[in-house]
Amino acid sequence: MEIGQLKCNPMNEFPEQVEGEHFSRTVLVYDMDLEDFDLGFYNYDTQKWDVMGGFQMELICWSYIPKPHNLQVSYFKPYLTD
Secondary structure, eight states, X not given: OXXXXXXXXXXXXOOOBOTTSSBBOOEEEEETTSSOEXXXXXXXXXXXXXXXXXXXXXXXXXXXXXXXXXXXXXXXXXXXXX
């Protein structure tokens, strides 16, 4: 299912596995209410989803993290972190 340009995937479909690793790419995972989301990944060794925030969630779907195009940010000023 696609929401706008964000393609949502069911939890029984898994993101790309990182080459040479036992886990997937980092993705956005969404709670059942769609109000809460977090970063997560699929662990191919344990065959389980891991959520980075550490909170228990009832996951309903996931999506790849969108990446802006150069044209979208061409007029933004950079911010250098410490």
